[in-house]
Amino acid sequence: MKSVVVRSVSKLWGEARAVDDVSFEVEEGTLAVLLGPSGCGKSTTLRMIAGLDQPSMGTIEIAGKDVTGLTGSSRGVAMVFQSYALFPHLTVADNITFGLSVRGTPKAETARRLDKVATLLGLGPLLARKPSQLSGGQQQRVALGRALIAEAPVCLLDEPLSNLDAQLRQELRHEIRALQQRLGITMIYVTHDQTEAMSMADRVILMRGGRIEQNGTPADLYERPANIFTARFIGGAPMSFLDLDGGRVLGLRSEDIVVDRTARSGIHATVTSVEYLGAEALVTCAIGERPVLARTRGAGAPAVGAQVGLGWEPSAAHVFDASSGKRLVIEHGEATISPFLLTTQSQGSY
Amino acid sequence: MQPRRNSRLNIHVQGWLLALPAIVLLASFTHIPAVVTVIDSFYSTPRGRVPSSFIGLDQYHAMLADPIFWKAFNNNLLYALITVPVAIALALGMALLVNGHIKGRTALRLAFFTPTILPMVAAANIWLFFYTSDYGLLNQIIRGMGFANVNWLGSTSTALWSLMAVTIWKEAGFFMIFFLAALQQVPPDLYEAARMENVGRWTVFRRITWPLVMPTTLFVAINALINAFRIVDQVIAMTGGGPNNASTLLLFYIYQVAFSFWDSSYAAALSTVLLLLLGGVALAQFYLLDRKIHYR
Numbered sequence: 280m281k282s283v284v285v286r287s288v289s290k291l292w293g294e295a296r297a298v299d300d301v302s303f304e305v306e307e308g309t310l311a312v313l314l315g316p317s318g319c320g321k322s323t324t325l326r327m328i329a330g331l332d333q334p335s336m337g338t339i340e341i342a343g344k345d346v347t348g349l350t351g352s353s354r355g356v357a358m359v360f361q362s363y364a365l366f367p368h369l370t371v372a373d374n375i376t377f378g379l380s381v382r383g384t385p386k387a388e389t390a391r392r393l394d395k396v397a398t399l400l401g402l403g404p405l406l407a408r409k410p411s412q413l414s415g416g417q418q419q420r421v422a423l424g425r426a427l428i429a430e431a432p433v434c435l436l437d438e439p440l441s442n443l444d445a446q447l448r449q450e451l452r453h454e455i456r457a458l459q460q461r462l463g464i465t466m467i468y469v470t471h472d473q474t475e476a477m478s479m480a481d482r483v484i485l486m487r488g489g490r491i492e493q494n495g496t497p498a499d500l501y502e503r504p505a506n507i508f509t510a511r512f513i514g515g516a517p518m519s520f521l522d523l524d525g526g527r528v529l530g531l532r533s534e535d536i537v538v539d540r541t542a543r544s545g546i547h548a549t550v551t552s553v554e555y556l557g558a559e560a561l562v563t564c565a566i567g568e569r570p571v572l573a574r575t576r577g578a579g580a581p582a583v584g585a586q587v588g589l590g591w592e593p594s595a596a597h598v599f600d601a602s603s604g605k606r607l608v609i610e611h612g613e614a615t616i617s618p619f620l621l622t623t624q625s626q627g628s629y
Numbered sequence: 630m631q632p633r634r635n636s637r638l639n640i641h642v643q644g645w646l647l648a649l650p651a652i653v654l655l656a657s658f659t660h661i662p663a664v665v666t667v668i669d670s671f672y673s674t675p676r677g678r679v680p681s682s683f684i685g686l687d688q689y690h691a692m693l694a695d696p697i698f699w700k701a702f703n704n705n706l707l708y709a710l711i712t713v714p715v716a717i718a719l720a721l722g723m724a725l726l727v728n729g730h731i732k733g734r735t736a737l738r739l740a741f742f743t744p745t746i747l748p749m750v751a752a753a754n755i756w757l758f759f760y761t762s763d764y765g766l767l768n769q770i771i772r773g774m775g776f777a778n779v780n781w782l783g784s785t786s787t788a789l790w791s792l793m794a795v796t797i798w799k800e801a802g803f804f805m806i807f808f809l810a811a812l813q814q815v816p817p818d819l820y821e822a823a824r825m826e827n828v829g830r831w832t833v834f835r836r837i838t839w840p841l842v843m844p845t846t847l848f849v850a851i852n853a854l855i856n857a858f859r860i861v862d863q864v865i866a867m868t869g870g871g872p873n874n875a876s877t878l879l880l881f882y883i884y885q886v887a888f889s890f891w892d893s894s895y896a897a898a899l900s901t902v903l904l905l906l907l908g909g910v911a912l913a914q915f916y917l918l919d920r921k922i923h924y925r
Contacts, residue, residue, distance in 0.1 A: 329825065330825075331821055331824060331825070350824055350825065350827055351824060351825030351826060351827060352825060352826050352827055353827050356825075358822075358825050360818050360822060362818055364816065364818040364819050364821065364822040366819060366822075366837060367841070368840040368841060368843075377822075377823075377826065378826040381826055381828045381832055381836070382826070425822075
């Protein structure tokens with residue numbers, strides 16, 4: 280069942296279109312990530328789902344109902360803010376139960392739910408403290424608790440981990456995902472961090488310039504990027520692009536390229552730099568003028584200046600239309616891509 | 630060893646030298662006079678050939694039996710109890726108004742602040758005109774509505790209240806600036822978090838805004854309280870304490886005793902009482918600000 284349906288939603292700030300005709304659906308009990316660089320409209324989209332901003336055009340449905348004119352709790356939505364937005368004068372317990380208390384929930388019910396949420400998030404010993412006495416990670420948990428206690432079917436998170444250090448970010452990533460699955464709630468999660476998106480999401484909605492570039496599972500985005508932007512944005516190291524004939528562009532992920540140190544097979548290339556990372560090394564090679572990034576085992580990395588051969592599985596080749604940037608469907612196996620490489624002519628950048 | 634001790638000594642000397650101008654000014658115009666005042670209050674006032682002599686607490690006994698002192702004291706207490714809360718409520722109300730997104734809010738802010746930049750005597754003269762019984766603005770309005778003239782400053786029942794109105798009018802705009810600064814310190818996403826819970830405006834004010842501006846409220850309240858006991862120029866300019874001491878306040882009474890009746894020792898005793906009163910308020914301020922209201 281569809282939990283959140285966004286239909287042709289646009290948001291205009293004066294002349295500028297922050298969000299431009301965006302449509303997507305989120306299944307009940309799944310985690311969808313709105314991913315994109317800053318200014319792509321992902322936070323604005325989230326705020327419109329929350330009801331904090333009204334769409335200039337289009338409609339939003341939650342649990343099958345048009346929620347225009349409703350805000351937050353009355354449309355069945357809770358939110359975790361990037362800054363946590365904890366009330367500095369209230370204790371952790373009062374922060375978490377704020378929404379219940381203004382709605383006049385009975386004391387016993389409030390206590391029961393607070394107990395449940397505190398246990399879930401390990402906040403028991405902190406309930407009497409003020410937010411200023413908590414670490415960043417603890418504050419984040421309190422913000423999460425305040426969103427969860429409402430037991431709203433949809434929980435929105437706006438870059439919830441961006442103020443935390445890398446270690447804590449990874450821990451909370453797992454924790455949030457586990458909570459979402461255990462409680463079976465729908466989550467919409469905004470981030471600019473593709474690792475966060477790939478590791479947590481059931482669906483990733485990649486946005487740029489107020490529009491959706493691709494909407495699919497993390498594997499879809501990685502294995503079949505719909506366009507050059509997605510191909511560049513998703514993945515550990517940037518994808519390398521090579522011009523083909525017929526206005527086509529070949530995209531290769533560094534991890535798909537096999538480096539033959541004997542240079543007896545594959546396309547001839549010269550190693551121009553090596554970035555040693557321990558377990559692996561990022562090797563930049565030049566095919567003619569064009570740089571190609573490959574990944575090798577750290578121990579067996581070739582030296583700078585070495586002649587190597589580069590090869591890849593035909594299925595690892597991503598081919599895009601150079602002018603539109605869109606993915607082209609090619610039949611693998613009939614011909615390898617390599618004969619079409621234009622290695623000598625000067626090439627544009629992507 | 631020797632040069633190091635010298636340089637340390639030098640630092641101390643330099644420090645004291647830098648502080649010296651401030652120390653001299655504070656000591657000669659504030660601390661020494663205050664101490665001398667307290668000492669003087671235990672002596673009689675020298676008159677003609679009679680030199681002053683030690684009389685212990687006689688001045689204070691006289692004070693307890695002085696009906697005008699009590700009148701001034703009670704007037705001042707009432708003055709503080711009315712003007713402080715009303716000025717604070719108005720200031721906060723105005724700050725909330727001009728903190729919102731309304732058209733012409735800069736002009737409005739300026740308008741609210743204007744009374745503060747007027748000198749007290751100028752403001753007093755404006756209000757003298759408002760209060761004048763024949764052609765005063767207030768009476769013209771009242772007559773227009775069909776009521777009889779009121780002698781605002783000349784009647785014992787209205788003189789003190791008329792002065793209070795001027796104080797509130799003059800102070801509210803000033804305090805508004807403090808509240809405005811405090812309101813702008815409140816992170817906007819706290820209000821968004823409240824919006825997510827569909828909290829009404831009054832509840833938002835009661836549960837979020839009011840507690841968060843509390844340190845400012847206390848600061849303003851203490852200052853307003855101290856100001857209320859320091860008012861003298863307004864009384865001199867508008868009523869002279871009259872009629873029948875109806876608008877006499879403590880500092881004005883001290884001024885009268887010292888410079889109209891030339892009873893300097895009694896004035897010193899009165900000043901000591903006022904000093905203790907203000908000192909108590911200041912102590913309360915430090916205690917409350919440091920201990921009672923802290924949340925960050």
